[in-house]
Amino acid sequence: MTAERIDGKAFAALLRERVGALAGQFEQKAGRKAGLAVVLVGEDPASQVYVRSKHKATVAAGMESFEHRLPVDTSEADLLALVEQLNADDAVDGILVQLPLPDHLDEQSVIASISPDKDVDGFHVTNAGRLAVGQNGFVPCTPLGCMMLLTDRLGDLSGLEAVVIGRSNIVGKPMAQLLLDANATVTIAHSRTKDLPSVVKRADIVVAAVGRAEMVKAEWLKEGATVIDVGINRLPPAEGEEKGRLVGDVDYAGAEGIAAAITPVPGGVGPMTIAVLLRNTLVAAHRNAGLEVPQSL
Ligand code: NDP
Numbered sequence: 529m530t531a532e533r534i535d536g537k538a539f540a541a542l543l544r545e546r547v548g549a550l551a552g553q554f555e556q557k558a559g560r561k562a563g564l565a566v567v568l569v570g571e572d573p574a575s576q577v578y579v580r581s582k583h584k585a586t587v588a589a590g591m592e593s594f595e596h597r598l599p600v601d602t603s604e605a606d607l608l609a610l611v612e613q614l615n616a617d618d619a620v621d622g623i624l625v626q627l628p629l630p631d632h633l634d635e636q637s638v639i640a641s642i643s644p645d646k647d648v649d650g651f652h653v654t655n656a657g658r659l660a661v662g663q664n665g666f667v668p669c670t671p672l673g674c675m676m677l678l679t680d681r682l683g684d685l686s687g688l689e690a691v692v693i694g695r696s697n698i699v700g701k702p703m704a705q706l707l708l709d710a711n712a713t714v715t716i717a718h719s720r721t722k723d724l725p726s727v728v729k730r731a732d733i734v735v736a737a738v739g740r741a742e743m744v745k746a747e748w749l750k751e752g753a754t755v756i757d758v759g760i761n762r763l764p765p766a767e768g769e770e771k772g773r774l775v776g777d778v779d780y781a782g783a784e785g786i787a788a789a790i791t792p793v794p795g796g797v798g799p800m801t802i803a804v805l806l807r808n809t810l811v812a813a814h815r816n817a818g819l820e821v822p823q824s825l
Pocket of ligand 1: 670693696698699700720721724738739740760761798801
């Protein structure tokens with residue numbers, strides 16, 4: 529068997545197109561563009577790349593992008609004051625504070641200061657709580673993107689065995705919650721799980737969100753499983769390479785012979801994250817403007 533490659537890049541491009549079209553309709557109805565504010569503190573190179581691509585994608589989708597770049601020594605009071613100002617700004621539908629923050633800033637306090645109705649990253653405890661009890665809120669972008677890929681491929685997930693490896697607040701836990709809401713039978717595995725290979729073996733759906741290069745081996749998988757690989761790991765450079773290759777948490781080459789479908793790294797889950805961020809922002813814009821959220825979002 530050669531597994532089908534789940535093309536997250538193509539799926540994300542379609543989602544961005546759809547969001548772009550609906551963003552145009554929103555502008556006509558609301559008399560303004562949907563707006564996303566992104567706050568970056570400091571000059572972490574990876575964060576700068578993420579913020580730049582979020583800005584470009586927001587503008588390309590016909591939405592307003594408000595970028596706030598603050599110096600690395602910004603005080604918590606100043607950062608909280610900016611978030612307050614954005615909370616009160618009617619042109620801003622979504623607020624994203626790029627993580628990680630410099631060490632002297634408390635991430636939890638900063639996330640808690642964002643209005644839950646503008647928390648398009650879905651990290652606020654109110655949104656985590658809404659997800660847990662099945663209310664409408666904002667779901668973190670990466671797991672929601674994984675869920676879109678899964679339902680696109682499998683349709684109804686009822687009764688399927690799903691194993692999520694990793695229990696972080698931004699990926700593993702919300703992923704498990706979404707799968708449970710879709711009536712899958714869900715196991716959450718983590719670093720203390722005993723005999724992980726046999727836990728993974730029973731899964732029709734495996735979501736790997738660990739951060740360990742190619743940890744999940746082909747022989748752990750059940751024949752015909754659908755595998756979503758969230759991990760992004762850079763291998764040490766091989767001879768003659770300037771930078772090492774990017775790989776996921778799953779041994780892709782091996783898994784291809786056993787799984788029915790698998791997301792590649794790169795080009796799988798990664799591109800979904802920004803597309804879902806744009807989607808969440810447009811949902812926030814409709815809610816903030818008192819307009820009905822389009823079904824196709
Ligand atoms: P965290 O480091 O917060 O969580 C990792 C999880 O993996 C923890 O729950 C940890 O368990 C578990 N774990 C660690 N080692 C093992 C092991 N040997 N066996 C089983 N479980 C283990 O990471 P994130 O959730 O933030 O991210 C996970 C991966 O996804 C990373 O590679 C990250 O780069 C990537 N990522 C990709 C995104 C994308 O857009 N594609 C977005 C976000 C993340 P324990 O809780 O017991 O410590």
